Amino acid sequence: MILQRICAGLVTLVATSSHGLGEEFAWDDFSLPPQYSLAASSSSVISDQGASTTTPFHEDVVVDRDWVYIKKSTVIPGIGASVVELRSSSYDSSLLITPTSSSALISDRFAQLHGESGEASVTPMPVCRMLVHAKDLGITVERGDELPDGSAVYLLSGEVLGQDAVAKVVMDGKDIVSLTQSPPGNNRVVHEIKYLAWVDLPGGGRVPTEITDVLNTSGTGPSIQKTARLDQYTKSDLAFTQSQVSIPDGFAVRDTVAGTEYRFSSSGNHSELVYPAAASQQHTEKWGINRILVWGGVLLIGVSGIVVALKRKAVA
Amino acid sequence: MMMFARLLSYGIAFVWAYAGTTKLVGVILGVDNDVASTWLYTFPIWLILMLGLAECLLAIFIFAGGQVTGMLGGSLMLLSFLAAYLLYPPAPDQSCGCLGSQLQLANVSVVGRLLIFIGLHIFTAALLWKPHSSDRHPQQGTAVV
Numbered sequence: 049m050i051l052q053r054i055c056a057g058l059v060t061l062v063a064t065s066s067h068g069l070g071e072e073f074a075w076d077d078f079s080l081p082p083q084y085s086l087a088a089s090s091s092s093v094i095s096d097q098g099a100s101t102t103t104p105f106h107e108d109v110v111v112d113r114d115w116v117y118i119k120k121s122t123v124i125p126g127i128g129a130s131v132v133e134l135r136s137s138s139y140d141s142s143l144l145i146t147p148t149s150s151s152a153l154i155s156d157r158f159a160q161l162h163g164e165s166g167e168a169s170v171t172p173m174p175v176c177r178m179l180v181h182a183k184d185l186g187i188t189v190e191r192g193d194e195l196p197d198g199s200a201v202y203l204l205s206g207e208v209l210g211q212d213a214v215a216k217v218v219m220d221g222k223d224i225v226s227l228t229q230s231p232p233g234n235n236r237v238v239h240e241i242k243y244l245a246w247v248d249l250p251g252g253g254r255v256p257t258e259i260t261d262v263l264n265t266s267g268t269g270p271s272i273q274k275t276a277r278l279d280q281y282t283k284s285d286l287a288f289t290q291s292q293v294s295i296p297d298g299f300a301v302r303d304t305v306a307g308t309e310y311r312f313s314s315s316g317n318h319s320e321l322v323y324p325a326a327a328s329q330q331h332t333e334k335w336g337i338n339r340i341l342v343w344g345g346v347l348l349i350g351v352s353g354i355v356v357a358l359k360r361k362a363v364a
Numbered sequence: 365m366m367m368f369a370r371l372l373s374y375g376i377a378f379v380w381a382y383a384g385t386t387k388l389v390g391v392i393l394g395v396d397n398d399v400a401s402t403w404l405y406t407f408p409i410w411l412i413l414m415l416g417l418a419e420c421l422l423a424i425f426i427f428a429g430g431q432v433t434g435m436l437g438g439s440l441m442l443l444s445f446l447a448a449y450l451l452y453p454p455a456p457d458q459s460c461g462c463l464g465s466q467l468q469l470a471n472v473s474v475v476g477r478l479l480i481f482i483g484l485h486i487f488t489a490a491l492l493w494k495p496h497s498s499d500r501h502p503q504q505g506t507a508v509v
Contacts, residue, residue: 130406130452147453341476348483352490363495 071189071202073179075113079222079246080176081253083112085284088170089123090276105132107276110286111173114138116164117293136293137164141305145295152295152312154303161185161210168209169261170276172224172243175217178208192216199225205232211239223254239263251283369491373435376488377426379481380438384419387412402461403449435489439482446478 075082088107104123109116115138121129134145137158144153144165158164162181163174179202182189187206194200195218204215213229223246229239243256255278263272295301295312302309310318391413404412418441426434449460460474 124452338473338476341480345479345483348480348487352486355490356493359493359495
């Protein structure tokens with residue numbers, strides 16, 4: 049009996065000690081499937097000094113425990129959608145392509161933060177990654193007081209989603225319900241993401257179908273409010289899609305990992321990006337077909353003006 | 365010179381006719397997957413049908429003799445197309461599906477193609493234009509040759 053009590057005491061002591069060191073999570077602690085794809089209608093409302101701008105987006109996302117692919121398009125009502133950014137990121141590298149500025153950025157953002165920019169606004173997967181890899185990220189996780197409805201509360205401190213913050217994650221069973229962030233030493237909530245309307249996926253797992261993401265950095269009200277409604281969501285089992293995303297020829301690439309900048313060529317012969325353009329580049333560009341056509345068009349319009357002027361003069 | 369300009373206008377009208385009919389036929393018979401993935405087909409089908417129809421009507425108008433007005437109308441259509449392309453750019457790796465794709469000009473920038481075509485329209489219009497003195501012909505129109 050005494051031995052039993054000693055053993056029970058030891059077990060309690062070990063349990064208490066491990067709790068004191070912080071909560072540890074495994075992927076099985078979450079209801080999200082290992083991988084799923086989603087199509088979301090989302091809109092961002094940016095408020096600035098009383099005025100607000102609403103931009104509707106359409107997002108196609110494939111999210112995995114180890115990578116993410118995001119295609120974000122602006123929606124012009126009645127016309128269609130135009131891609132504004134493509135993100136394809138894994139622990140190897142993060143790729144951001146911005147067609148509107150003909151540029152691409154290669155970084156190690158995903159490896160550093162275990163998530164991609166904007167990802168948490170459409171899926172709680174980066175929150176799960178952050179909790180699973182909390183130790184690697186230097187984030188401490190402690191269990192807080194349970195909410196009246198029985199939801200579990202976890203208190204995080206460290207660099208949460210790229211921000212030095214004190215954060216609170218609320219979980220209802222295995223569903224992540226919300227993530228709130230406050231500056232260290234301040235209780236004011238500056239960022240709150242709510243994952244609502246969870247549904248069961250055919251094939252296993254559960255996903256939230258309504259997400260609100262409110263950023264309130266000024267403390268005077270929401271500065272950026274994003275809402276996403278998932279129109280389609282399916283469990284998927286794809287190989288990493290980064291190889292399917294290629295940088296278009298001629299795009300200016302900034303590789304922050306290698307510390308290089310260049311103009312991309314699919315042949316592999318990337319040309320150097322020089323500001324201003326080097327004399328040799330100016331020479332080749334000078335006689336390029338594109339430049340000839342553009343200046344040819346302008347020249348034709350100019351000649352047309354001269355022809356019209358001459359004809360008018362002849363008549364006068 | 366006038367004969368050259370007239371031939372040029374017919375050539376341009378032929379391009380419009382080709383562009384319009386391929387759009388109309390493509391939409392009516394069903395667009396194949398390769399074409400559907402182009403930038404042009406990111407717009408709704410009704411808009412492409414209207415565009416195809418407008419291009420065919422423009423070609424008919426030019427062939428019927430409204431060359432100067434037709435050239436100016438064509439330039440306006442091209443300018444609006446250029447504006448749409450710049451304000452609403454295609455996705456990476458997405459071909460335009462517009463002027464030049466049949467002419468092995470796929471690697472030539474769309475802006476270059478459109479500008480040279482706009483220039484050709486205006487140049488042709490200028491060559492075909494017959495000036496008139498408002499004193500001598502106050503009621504005569506200037507557009508139709």
